[in-house]
Amino acid sequence: MTKTLGVINSTAPYGVSNGQESLDLALASANFGQEVTLFFIDDGVFQLLKSQQPIPEQGKHYSKTFSALTFYDIDDIYVCQQSLNERSLEVSDLCIEVTALPPEQLNQQLAQLDHLMRF
């Protein structure tokens, strides 16, 4: 597979279903051998918080799936440092290992990819 995909998560979990359907897409892409890079920016960084306790009736605890990303060979996970700062968060608040980058450097990573989808 020659074209690379960047999946951008910019919305918070639970209130909208973007996060869950974005993660489904990322996993499917990896399953089909497409190189996929994940980005968490703006409210999207809230998806990665540790210790989320979703209301059981709302469905499966999708954020637990983040820890499986590495088994799908999705290791390029970038978080916007400024988005964290603006929300009084630190990398240590997040449930998986990520690379936090200042906007300019994160944008450089974005610019390398062939297709970008945002959720």
Added chain:
Amino acid sequence: MTLHIVSTSPFGTTLFEGVFQRCSKNDGIMLIQDGVYALNHVEVYRQLKELNLSLGIACFALEDDVVARANQVKSAGVDSELIRCISMEDFVVLTLDFKATISW
């Protein structure tokens, strides 16, 4: 080089701040649907001007959406050199001038 396609009004959201944060040198901004209301937003319009000067960000607006909203670029006091009103076909061509697009 990325074309940022913005379809949301800048009023009442911080979406445009997010878009501006993602802009690199020579990226483009394409205003469609309610995104064209950026032409009425004094602060966002000022930032578009600034990004144009500092990073060479070109800004376009989908003419049909501008006209539909009675948001004539002229009457809004917008510099038509800075924000170019383009047709849907121009928009198609524009997407090919950039490596990828992000829809906001």
Added chain:
Amino acid sequence: MATFGLLVTHAPFEQQHAFTAYRFALSALALGHEIKGVFFYQAGVQNANGYQAGHSDEFNVHQAWVELSAHHGIPLNVCVTAANRRGVINAQDAKDNDQQGFNLTEPFIEVGLGDLVELSQVSDRVIQF
């Protein structure tokens, strides 16, 4: 000439995105480009709902997609999981779930997300609406 894939993630009527996507497709075709496919995901799956019965003088995006597909042979792929979650089901789904009716028929086709991966592989640009 270039190849395009369109990703539609918003419901029709409620929001303008699907209408914009349709018009983008027409313009791309008019310029001689190829639309490799339209993929409907998230609320965009509502575009495939054939039970839309608006007034006769209103633009029907569902019908517009059907005609676009017929005239230009463009695949209309719908994510099956996203569709079923939102009540967009085909005949087989109706049978499997004991539902009396179904609202997804050809040329809309239920597919998995792998088809979006394939579409992105054969498209010079994927534009999300």
